[in-house]
Amino acid sequence: MGWLLALPFLIPIVAGLLALMARGRVWLARAIGLLGCAALLLVTLGIFIVVARHGPVAAQMGSWPAPFGITLVADRLSAIMLLVTGVVGISVMVFGLADIDRRRERQGYQGFFQLLLAGVCGSFVTGDLFNLYVWFEVMLIASFALLVLGGExxxxxxxxxxxxxNLVSTLLMLTAIGLVYGLTGTLNMAALHLAMSEVQQPAAINTLALLLIGAFGIKAALFPLFFWLPASYHVPPVAVTAVFAGLLTKVGVYALIRTFTLIFPADLALAHELLLGMALLTMLTxxxxxxxxxxxxxxxxxHIISQIGFLVLGLALFSPLALGGCIFYMVHNIVAKTNLLLxxxxxxxxxxxxxxxxIGGLYRASPLLATLFFIAAFSLAGFPPLSGFWAKLLLVIASLEQAAYWVVAVMLVTGALTLFSMSKIWAGAFWKSHPGDGPRLxxxxxxxxxxxRLLPAVALVLVTLALGLFPQPMIAFSEAxxxxxxxxAGYIDVVLAGRSR
Amino acid sequence: METALAVLVGIMVATGVYLMLTANLLRYLFGLILLSNAANLAIFATGRLTRAVPPLVPEGLQAPAEPVANALPQAMILTAIVIGFGLLAFTLALVVRCYRELGTLDANAMRLSEPPAADEEH
Incomplete structure (x- = not known):
């Protein structure tokens, strides 16, 4: 079991280093990248099946028992995030074969792409706060490289x-980790759950909560910390934007979910209210x-920013249904958003x-592309029976349960405005005629x-359709x-081997 | 000793934030470096500060006779220093490249990725 949990980051690291070494021979680097992505997809699928059947699994690296060594652990949330990462990884990889120019590939695009996946997967499987910081840095440095590769x-x-x-975010996170260690004497997340509930210093806990909201809020692009995103996401080649949009901000959300469900006590009202306010403002802005x-x-x-608001809203409401909705939303959103960018x-x-x-005239030039866009965009806007509808429905029901009517109002307004933007693209790019001599066929x-170009988009649309037409298995999984x-308790049991109480 | 370090960290953070509030990218980077070192010092202080007490357990005892410093935060700082060095070196290279390509270090003048709307200019 231990090896299986280490593979989601070992495979991309090895593939990434090999691809960097082989970057001069483009075909070889591409083959290594494709093999790495395919292997990653298989491994994440394997972990997903194991976890869905048997519940959380854990492995202690170097056989050091928790909480002394680094623990790898996959519960249902980690497993589904890993699987989605595998799917997005191979889709964008295949798309990148057509989209990335030779010059960028010779500068090492394939290698950095794999290292980015390694950082993302590492963040999802680690059970140790400091190790999470290290994976964040791996992800960050790979994303820096991908963003400026080409040097336009x-x-x-x-x-x-x-x-x-983003460097400010990592500094906040590092400081918070140091203080957590000073306060509790451990950084193992499962052990922290137990240690934090015994800390009798609400001021210290609130300080840590705010530091971590700052750190992960910058990563997740929450209001008012999102200004780096609209400044940078549209400058690299579109394959890079697609993988960033699908995965990077979501790692920030994942870290928020992990810290505020596992590490901090569940009755941390200050943090939940702050997150709720930030989520609503994020959706609207x-x-x-x-x-x-x-x-x-x-x-x-x-729109990525607006969707992050929905995800954090699910965390802030803090009920089983809301968190389930958040997880369903995350899966739906990663697939639909990546696809729209492709x-x-x-x-x-x-x-x-x-x-x-x-631009214009794309509907006439390619009805297939138009249909793909239509399905992904309307799913994002939350139209029944597409996947976004179920995701929003779960969150709406969860807010109604808590009588948070104004939250529902903000959600519906955001949905309507999303539809406005999607219609604007539809009308501008697909429906009206091309101002020049028409698009190339x-x-x-x-x-x-x-x-x-089309195979990844078709595959991702099929996932969106499957989630929309047969939502029950995914909803049940999200709720579990x-x-x-x-x-x-189950998570802590597997990590600390039954020493949870 | 802890108090002295806490004051030092405070001064470094204040200086760092002051530097980062200017529009000049190089100053921003220097602020970031100060902040990064302040974070490392803060972690250092959480591991208990002792004066030259070796973490040795005398014979016949189960624990060191007097309080010793925890080695783990120090190991974490080493990791953080290495990572921080890499990131800051990359950032410095990026700043230099920006200066060469864009001809300025003034963040307010860098509008290439988000060009102002046409009617904003006059």
Missing amino acids: RRQLDGGIKYVAL GVLGAAAQYEFRRILAF ISGTARRMAGSFELAQ LHAFGAAERVQ AAKELLNP
Whole structure:
């Protein structure tokens, strides 16, 4: 079991290092990248099946018993996040074959892409707070490299803002970790759950909670800490934006969920109220920011922020249904958002620009691409029977249960404005005619490029459709995961081998 | 000793934040370096500070005779220093590259990725 839990980060690290060494030979680096992504998908699927059947599993690295060594642990939340990472990884990898230019590949794109996946997967499986910090850094440095790779002026400008603000986040996290250790004497998350409930210093606990909300809030792009995202997400090649949009901010949300369900006591009212306020403002500012944009990719980038609000809302409401909704929303959102960005990349390739004023006619040029966009976009806006509808429905029911009517109102307004932005893209890029001599047809590209661009999008749309048309298994799984989060006795038992009480 | 370190950390954070509030990227980076070292010192202080007491257990005893410093935070700081060094070196390289390509270090003048709307300019 131990090896299985280490594989989600070992595979991408090995593949990443090999691909970096082979970067001069593009075909070899590509083969290594593809193999790595395929192996990662298989391993994450394996972990998902094991965890779904038997509940949480843990492994102690170097055979040091917890809480002294580094623990790897996968519960239902980790397992589903790993699986989604595997799916997004291979989809964007295949899309990148067509989207990334040779020059960037020779500079090591494939290697950094794998290292990014390693950081993301490591964050999801670790059961140790300091180890989480290390994985965050792995992810961060790989994302820095991917963001500025190619060295265009626009990339440098967006990149420096991304780097500057994200470094602040890691410093806050590091300080908080040091203080947690000073307060409790452990950094193992399961042991922290027990130790924190015995700390009789509410001021210290509140300080730590605020520091961590600051640190993970910057990562997750919560209001008012999100300004790095709209400055940087639209500057790299679209494959990079897609993998960032799918995974990076979600790791921040995952870390928030993990710390506030497992580490801090469940009755931390201050943090929950703060998170609720931030979530609502994030939803509104994100969607309003998107409404003000007239560029395909920047609209989508601003929408990431708005969706993060929904996820954190699920955490802030802190009921089994709300957390279940949050997990369902996360899976739905990662798949739909990544896919929309992939589609935007193909749309730009055909129509020549991201500016909605300069493109058009894509519906006539490729009904297939239009259908893919339509399904993913309307799922994002929460139209029945697509996956976004169920995700929002769960959150709405959870808010109604707590009589939080104004929360429901904000959610519905955000949904309506999301629809507005998606319709704007639909009308601007797909429906109206092209201002120039029309977009290039898909047939103008080689067969390989067509497959590389469309296959991932079709696969991700199928996932969205499956989640929407047959939501019951995923809803049941999300609720089981939420119960596990709110009652972490099982998690603690596997980590500390029965020493939970 | 803890008090002295706490004051020192406070001064470093204050100086760092002051530097980071300017629009100049190089100053921002220096602020970040101060902040990063302040964080390391804070962790150092959480591991108990003792003066040259070796963490040795005398024969016949189960624990050291007097309080010794915890070695784990120090190990964590070493990790954090290495990671921080890498990140800050990368950032410095990026700042230099930005200066060469964009011709300025003034964050307010860097509007390439988010160009101001046309009607904002006049």
